[in-house]
Amino acid sequence: MSDGETARSAATGTAPERAAGAPALPQEALEIAAGYAFAGPALDLGALVWDGSCLPDAQIRVPLPMLNRHGLVAGATGTGKTKTLQLIAEQLSEQGVPVFLADVKGDVSGVAAPGEPGAKVGERAGEVGQEWTPGGCPAEFYALGGLGHGVPVRATVTSFGPVLLSKVLELNRTQEQSLGLIFHYADQKGLELVDLKDLRAVVAFLVSDEGRQELKGIGGLSTATAGVILRSLTAFEAQGMSPFFGEPEFDTGELTRTAPDGRGVVSVLELPAVQDKPRLFSTFLMWMLADLFHDLPEVGDAEKPKLVFFFDEAHLLFADASKAFLESITQTVRLIRSKGVGVFFVTQTPKDVPADVLAQLGNRVQHALRAFTPDDQKALKATVKTFPDSPYDLEEVLMGLGTGEAVVTVLSERGAPTPVAVTRLRAPRSLMGPLDAGALDRAVEESPAYGRYAQAVDRESAYEKLTAASAPSPASAPPPASAPAPKTEAPAGRSGGHDRPKAPKEEPSMVEQVVGSGMFTSLARSVGTQLGREITRSLFGTARRRR
Structure with missing residues (x-):
């Protein structure tokens, strides 16, 4: 008898292992049980019930x-x-x-x-x-x-992506497409969206006088749609959702x-x-x-x-x-x-x-x-x-x-x-x-993962960069290497975004300041900020960087 036949006969109760004197299974039950007599590893779900009776000799299983x-x-x-x-x-x-x-x-x-x-x-x-x-x-x-x-x-907002976030915010199809455009812009410009305030900052910038031109060539972002997205984000945060987005991101x-x-x-x-x-x-x-x-x-x-x-x-x-x-x-x-x-x-x-x-x-x-x-x-x-x-x-x-x-x-x-x-x-x-709460808390605190993820980190990202570019202050000013050169040394043209003439008509846009600044260049060298080159998006628009 082959291994398969042995397994089949054992499950249907026809093998010698069947208890002596046990009643024979009905024919319909035998046929059903035969369909679950697997030769390889399987999980045991339970026993067949037929005509109101439980038949322990007819085991129901699922192949691993x-x-x-x-x-x-x-x-x-x-x-x-x-x-x-x-x-x-x-x-x-x-x-x-x-x-x-x-x-x-x-x-x-x-x-x-x-x-x-x-x-x-x-x-x-x-x-x-x-x-x-x-x-x-x-x-x-x-x-x-x-x-x-x-x-x-x-999860970071960047990796969560526009499609899933649109569902959470209950946006319609048009608003979802606009949110996708916002994510695309942030990806391309290296404005990483770590938490919800980063997304709010980018949306607000793109409908500002300086930012409006940035999306003009790829469809633009209407003020009305941006308003809906911002209101949805505000309501979302008011419900206590902010802690779900941030770093360290779960692997x-x-x-x-x-x-x-x-x-x-x-x-x-x-x-x-x-x-x-x-x-x-x-x-x-x-x-x-x-x-x-x-x-x-x-x-x-x-x-x-x-x-x-x-x-x-x-x-x-x-x-x-x-x-x-x-x-x-x-x-x-x-x-x-x-x-x-x-x-x-x-x-x-x-x-x-x-x-x-x-x-x-x-x-x-x-x-x-x-x-x-x-x-x-x-x-x-x-x-x-x-x-x-x-x-x-x-x-x-x-x-x-x-x-x-x-x-x-x-x-x-x-x-x-x-x-x-x-x-x-x-x-x-x-x-x-x-488990009781005490045992559950002990299990959590003893986990190796607790040290990796317990403490939230709020590093410099889109909000800080846009804020620093629009309203520099002693607390948020870029390091000396990226500071504007003195007016007497400023050349007629710009070199890498470091030289900024004071005349308003020659002032670069906010995003040009951000992307061209020494602060951005330095940050882009660190892990997790090379989005412009490394970011990819999956079927759901979720983004992952190379690990």
Whole structure:
């Protein structure tokens, strides 16, 4: 008997290992279980449920190499989606695969601690044939802008880019294009946008008398549009958003680390402190994904993923998104698979995810749905249509699933969809609840990443350069090497922007002073200011410098 046949017979209960005297599985259950009998490494999801009975001999699994083919975890609130993420994350970590989890409600941090045995855990383990032992994962905790418990995660405005920022600011298509023009100008002139005040300074300059001419040849920036952008930025800052933008910028390469014992690190982004800002955190998650896409090399089909990224509250990313934005998401999801990254979108129904993106999600774990309204009923019917044909009445099944149960279909080792299986899921081995605040703070402060990212840095950037050029003062004046030459020594022409005749009619423009100054030349030699030569932008307009 071949290895594949042995694995298949063991999963379907026909192998000698099957307990003596145990009842034979129904033929339909045998056929479903055979579709999940994989010869290679796989994650154990749970046991097949057939005709109301849980069949521990029919194990439902997902092949490890197929985790980079993306997936969907969906279901109504309270149906067990979070525990499913935890179950998958801890098994990936054990297999040496790093994981990223967005913790919206604050109850995923327990993945770092061993679980607590109890009657419910024991009962579930017995039902699904699981040998349950407690165990935690190596974990890092992050927080957007340092708001909440976690190592601060920041991005510069320059790297965040105009497309994602437009979505956060809720700009329309015309305003988004104008913001793109502003970013283009800043990129070309070396005016790095580190934080929001830098962007405000550049926008204000480009509608000033001196700055208006700078964009005249490439379309210009209307005062009305600039006003909308500035008002949006003001409202954005008033909501406490400034801490998310700045330096040191988070290196998404941190997400692909493994622990010294070979297990994958589980990176948990703690979001409870910003859960009232859903558009912001969903867009920040997309920035992380776009940044990974930009930096990681091509690996093709690997034995296991380099990273599995769980994108929680996914419907927020797609709500009111432009066609171009959706096309960028689709292309990123399609191409990042070859870089070894698997993406799981987590939401309530497949209907929340656009069809072109949904078509890329080969692994599905669908928890229960509720149909209390006509719209709920439509969503239920639409969900059923996303699954392959099966012997189940899926409309009835999806409304009757209990907590910790789901309808599953994944990609087999050959890349073909497996049969639809109603599954009672295993219990996570880690703590099913949050760590206490003290333990979480200790874990954060002991992290090597804390020293790299904890302290915000406000270095010289576009705001300081434009301010210094327009209103020099003793505190902000450039160093002596860039100071204006005395009038008696000033030649008729200008040389490198150092010589500035005092006559107003010959005064260079503000940007000419900035770009041509010795201060700018010196700053351009430092790390992170050579944007004019090194900046590149990805599908989402995100920018990365060479590391």
